[in-house]
Amino acid sequence: MLKVIVWNENRHEKVNPEVSAIYPNGIHTTIADFLKEEGHQLTIATLDEEDHGLTDKVLKETDVLIWWGHKAHDEVKDHIAEKVKEHVLDGMGLIVLHSAHFSKPFIKLMGTTCDLKWRKADEKERLWVVDPSHPITEGLEKEYIELNKEEMYGEYFDIPKPDELIFISWFEGGEVFRSGATFKRGKGRIFYFRPGHETYPTYNNKEIQQVIKNAVKWAKSPGTLTPMFGKSQPLENFKSK
Amino acid sequence: MLKVIVWNENRHEKVNPEVSAIYPNGIHTTIADFLKEEGHQLTIATLDEEDHGLTDKVLKETDVLIWWGHKAHDEVKDHIAEKVKEHVLDGMGLIVLHSAHFSKPFIKLMGTTCDLKWRKADEKERLWVVDPSHPITEGLEKEYIELNKEEMYGEYFDIPKPDELIFISWFEGGEVFRSGATFKRGKGRIFYFRPGHETYPTYNNKEIQQVIKNAVKWAKSPGTLTPMFGKSQPLENFKSK
Amino acid sequence: MLKVIVWNENRHEKVNPEVSAIYPNGIHTTIADFLKEEGHQLTIATLDEEDHGLTDKVLKETDVLIWWGHKAHDEVKDHIAEKVKEHVLDGMGLIVLHSAHFSKPFIKLMGTTCDLKWRKADEKERLWVVDPSHPITEGLEKEYIELNKEEMYGEYFDIPKPDELIFISWFEGGEVFRSGATFKRGKGRIFYFRPGHETYPTYNNKEIQQVIKNAVKWAKSPGTLTPMFGKSQPLENFKSK
Amino acid sequence: MLKVIVWNENRHEKVNPEVSAIYPNGIHTTIADFLKEEGHQLTIATLDEEDHGLTDKVLKETDVLIWWGHKAHDEVKDHIAEKVKEHVLDGMGLIVLHSAHFSKPFIKLMGTTCDLKWRKADEKERLWVVDPSHPITEGLEKEYIELNKEEMYGEYFDIPKPDELIFISWFEGGEVFRSGATFKRGKGRIFYFRPGHETYPTYNNKEIQQVIKNAVKWAKSPGTLTPMFGKSQPLENFKSK
Numbered sequence: 001m002l003k004v005i006v007w008n009e010n011r012h013e014k015v016n017p018e019v020s021a022i023y024p025n026g027i028h029t030t031i032a033d034f035l036k037e038e039g040h041q042l043t044i045a046t047l048d049e050e051d052h053g054l055t056d057k058v059l060k061e062t063d064v065l066i067w068w069g070h071k072a073h074d075e076v077k078d079h080i081a082e083k084v085k086e087h088v089l090d091g092m093g094l095i096v097l098h099s100a101h102f103s104k105p106f107i108k109l110m111g112t113t114c115d116l117k118w119r120k121a122d123e124k125e126r127l128w129v130v131d132p133s134h135p136i137t138e139g140l141e142k143e144y145i146e147l148n149k150e151e152m153y154g155e156y157f158d159i160p161k162p163d164e165l166i167f168i169s170w171f172e173g174g175e176v177f178r179s180g181a182t183f184k185r186g187k188g189r190i191f192y193f194r195p196g197h198e199t200y201p202t203y204n205n206k207e208i209q210q211v212i213k214n215a216v217k218w219a220k221s222p223g224t225l226t227p228m229f230g231k232s233q234p235l236e237n238f239k240s241k
Numbered sequence: 242m243l244k245v246i247v248w249n250e251n252r253h254e255k256v257n258p259e260v261s262a263i264y265p266n267g268i269h270t271t272i273a274d275f276l277k278e279e280g281h282q283l284t285i286a287t288l289d290e291e292d293h294g295l296t297d298k299v300l301k302e303t304d305v306l307i308w309w310g311h312k313a314h315d316e317v318k319d320h321i322a323e324k325v326k327e328h329v330l331d332g333m334g335l336i337v338l339h340s341a342h343f344s345k346p347f348i349k350l351m352g353t354t355c356d357l358k359w360r361k362a363d364e365k366e367r368l369w370v371v372d373p374s375h376p377i378t379e380g381l382e383k384e385y386i387e388l389n390k391e392e393m394y395g396e397y398f399d400i401p402k403p404d405e406l407i408f409i410s411w412f413e414g415g416e417v418f419r420s421g422a423t424f425k426r427g428k429g430r431i432f433y434f435r436p437g438h439e440t441y442p443t444y445n446n447k448e449i450q451q452v453i454k455n456a457v458k459w460a461k462s463p464g465t466l467t468p469m470f471g472k473s474q475p476l477e478n479f480k481s482k
Numbered sequence: 483m484l485k486v487i488v489w490n491e492n493r494h495e496k497v498n499p500e501v502s503a504i505y506p507n508g509i510h511t512t513i514a515d516f517l518k519e520e521g522h523q524l525t526i527a528t529l530d531e532e533d534h535g536l537t538d539k540v541l542k543e544t545d546v547l548i549w550w551g552h553k554a555h556d557e558v559k560d561h562i563a564e565k566v567k568e569h570v571l572d573g574m575g576l577i578v579l580h581s582a583h584f585s586k587p588f589i590k591l592m593g594t595t596c597d598l599k600w601r602k603a604d605e606k607e608r609l610w611v612v613d614p615s616h617p618i619t620e621g622l623e624k625e626y627i628e629l630n631k632e633e634m635y636g637e638y639f640d641i642p643k644p645d646e647l648i649f650i651s652w653f654e655g656g657e658v659f660r661s662g663a664t665f666k667r668g669k670g671r672i673f674y675f676r677p678g679h680e681t682y683p684t685y686n687n688k689e690i691q692q693v694i695k696n697a698v699k700w701a702k703s704p705g706t707l708t709p710m711f712g713k714s715q716p717l718e719n720f721k722s723k
Numbered sequence: 724m725l726k727v728i729v730w731n732e733n734r735h736e737k738v739n740p741e742v743s744a745i746y747p748n749g750i751h752t753t754i755a756d757f758l759k760e761e762g763h764q765l766t767i768a769t770l771d772e773e774d775h776g777l778t779d780k781v782l783k784e785t786d787v788l789i790w791w792g793h794k795a796h797d798e799v800k801d802h803i804a805e806k807v808k809e810h811v812l813d814g815m816g817l818i819v820l821h822s823a824h825f826s827k828p829f830i831k832l833m834g835t836t837c838d839l840k841w842r843k844a845d846e847k848e849r850l851w852v853v854d855p856s857h858p859i860t861e862g863l864e865k866e867y868i869e870l871n872k873e874e875m876y877g878e879y880f881d882i883p884k885p886d887e888l889i890f891i892s893w894f895e896g897g898e899v900f901r902s903g904a905t906f907k908r909g910k911g912r913i914f915y916f917r918p919g920h921e922t923y924p925t926y927n928n929k930e931i932q933q934v935i936k937n938a939v940k941w942a943k944s945p946g947t948l949t950p951m952f953g954k955s956q957p958l959e960n961f962k963s964k
Contacts, residue, residue: 229838354668396866417891468640
């Protein structure tokens with residue numbers, strides 16, 4: 001049982017009937033629901049709550065934070081984004097979904113622009129597994145996940161070299177994309193997972209759900225050490241020169 | 242519960258009283274005993290058994306193989322070493338201990354000489370954790386493991402760049418060493434762990450045992466996919482040019 | 483000026499008029515010719531020469547070896563393949579082209595099967611750059627190289643995690659492939675580059691030529707150190723315990 | 724010939740006679756002087772200049788920026804640090820020396836705290852080469868660089884996993900440190916190099932100078948591509964679904 005927060009911008013759902021038809025209770029609810037099947041303890045947090053629902057108390061107790069945002073990245077307060085970053089460095093897992101490549105916490109943690117190419121054209125995406133012994137692929141039976149309609153994201157994706165590259169996407173229009181990638185930062189474990197445009201039922205897909213379920217388990221830091229920083233006494237005697 | 246084989250050369254134990262005083266039933270027994278505490282199902286295999294105790298049947302059912310060898314690497318038959326390599330590529334975990342850096346299966350899997358510097362001088366080793374969120378460090382409470390007397394292994398260690406570098410050793414005589422490193426090969430997961438010279442009671446050390454226990458769990462491949470190779474039909478229609 | 487050997491199996495050229503129409507003097511000659519433009523000193527070696535043209539003397543003086551092979555990998559003598567591997571570990575650069583993914587030296591150096599999916603269907607390939615500051619991309623002006631007809635190679639490509647991933651290919655039939663990847667082994671630098679099926683004029687393409695030219699410069703080891711291995715004296719005094 | 728800026732905080736030199744005795748014209752002058760031997764065009768910039776000497780015009784024309792800072796990191800204006808980061812992402816090389824691990828541009832680019840252990844105790848440091856074919860080691864003849872007295876920096880060093888790990892330091896007091904590491908960010912190439920405490924004559928050491936000379940050449944981005952971001956037209960025709 002892990003303590004998981006699903007954070008959602010939750011704006012498209014309010015204004016775009018196409019989105020609310022697919023996710024009537026918001027993308028966050030769909031994600032939270034399938035994660036509950038795993039026995040995790042789920043909390044929802046959204047942009048329009050006070051402090052975006054991300055108080056110190058809540059973050060401190062969180063094992064893994066999932067982030068979905070798109071059109072209102074700028075409305076996330078800097079000090080909250082900074083706080084999320086600090087909790088990740090301190091060991092909280094972070095799963096960054098789709099358009100959250102441009103979210104403040106992810107950009108701060110990556111140090112790059114996280115920019116990419118995109119196109120919305122009801123396009124087929126096929127995510128190929130390129131790391132078949134990775135726990136994030138557990139339970140998948142096919143070598144790729146196929147999504148009949150998705151937004152295209154194309155290279156160059158301006159991220160640091162991932163620690164592990166798990167999925168590469170093929171798009172009908174001719175592009176490729178590093179679609180599933182892990183990064184360790186401080187004591188925190190981060191997974192970026194590309195699919196999930198709001199006008200497609202991607203988070204209802206069982207294989208996509210499986211990947212996110214796996215990612216939650218993977219992102220929970222197993223580390224038990226607390227590194228000490230600053231001035232340190234020597235562990236060995238040596239002669240002053 | 243995992244199926245684990247501890248493979249030991251088991252020669253020093255027979256001829257060197259210094260070794261048999263520390264490991265009266267062989268290094269393999271000491272390792273098997275602390276792994277049994279984890280609930281795993283343990284099998285012992287040694288050099289002098291038929292096929293070195295590594296039949297196809299045994300290997301096929303094995304989740305993780307632990308390998309200790311030193312003075313008789315050459316006596317391991319090539320076809321057995323090749324078979325071990327194939328099982329690793331097919332998903333069997335492999336934990337390579339100390340002087341097994343020169344074992345046939347490890348060299349075949351790495352593709353390099355795996356050579357290094359060494360010195361036996363009752364020397365202090367301190368293994369520093371440099372990846373504090375890695376599951377192989379779980380349960381460790383200090384940032385380093387200190388061994389009062391060990392053999393020294395020094396850089397340059399001629400291995401491919403590890404996928405993950407978990408420990409770096411400091412030695413009293415002035416050297417450093419990449420002491421804990423992971424490598425994925427095929428569907429198999431490999432962990433090299435430096436300490437464990439036969440004349441020191443290293444495998445009785447609780448922190449060393451903890452690392453090996455963790456490594457066994459990590460090395461069990463979670464992959465469920467079986468990649469297909471060879472001639473493939475297209476997944477998309479396209480016009481012949 | 484570098485000393486470069488282009489090694490070619492040179493069998494298709496002799497029996498398949500489709501190949502000899504494109505490469506009338508063999509694939510090796512085409513590659514050697516455009517490399518000569520860079521001022522390098524080129525040597526040709528082919529399978530049917532004595533020792534496959536790879537004597538100790540020639541290998542010892544070589545900065546970079548380029549390897550193309552396909553249907554006669556098995557005819558390469560084991561001791562020659564082993565020698566090539568040793569020279570790479572000792573600092574010779576190696577550029578592995580297309581179907582040489584299954585060549586003996588590459589498999590020995592990787593430690594994996596190097597298997598993949600394939601299909602010959604006059605299919606479009608688009609190689610996307612995913613490491614735009616890499617010297618192997620120098621001089622490229624577009625973000626991708628497009629080849630109108632090529633053989634398809636698809637993931638999963640059973641190689642160790644590359645040190646650097648430079649190109650990812652998109653194929654018309656729905657697959658992706660890690661098409662340009664670097665690996666350091668010992669003091670040697672290895673570049674695998676996917677395109678180049680014998681029935682297509684791929685090595686006449688100026689961008690493909692540019693990549694291979696860059697790769698030759700990159701693969702020349704700049705290392706000047708010779709690591710020492712074996713028993714070593716301590717660099718520090720310490721008390722025996 | 725490259726355009727290189729040496730940026731120095733230049734404060735210790737003004738107040739600490741111990742420092743000005745070693746670097747009478749500032750650390751920056753010492754570094755600039757040995758880089759001039761390579762034929763580069765050198766510019767000096769220091770904290771107390773307007774905009775810290777880092778105008779847009781200067782940065783735009785810079786191939787490689789070298790950064791030394793220690794006690795006044797906080798006085799570097801945020802918008803200047805941000806501008807440095809942007810120029811790195813846009814292709815400017817960055818060499819981060821010693822205590823500049825805590826500089827604003829480096830922290831922004833890494834996304835982590837960049838914290839570490841430290842101790843000033845006139846302690847011996849030995850930097851071991853662990854990547855002997857890397858161009859940054861070119862010209863070194865020994866497998867390590869020995870510095871008789873240096874400040875100690877110890878692990879855990881809170882950085883992302885380096886793209887390449889080139890040096891690991893051994894310290895007399897019992898610690899180790901990843902002392903030479905490369906990171907690509909955007910189109911920029913970054914090298915962190917540990918040694919260089921202000922009260923020791925480290926930058927007069929010929930091997931340290933060699934490494935920095937090599938790093939300047941390495942950090943100059945060879946990339947010629949300019950990735951396009953944002954909305955993109957498809958490269959292939961496909962049927963709307």
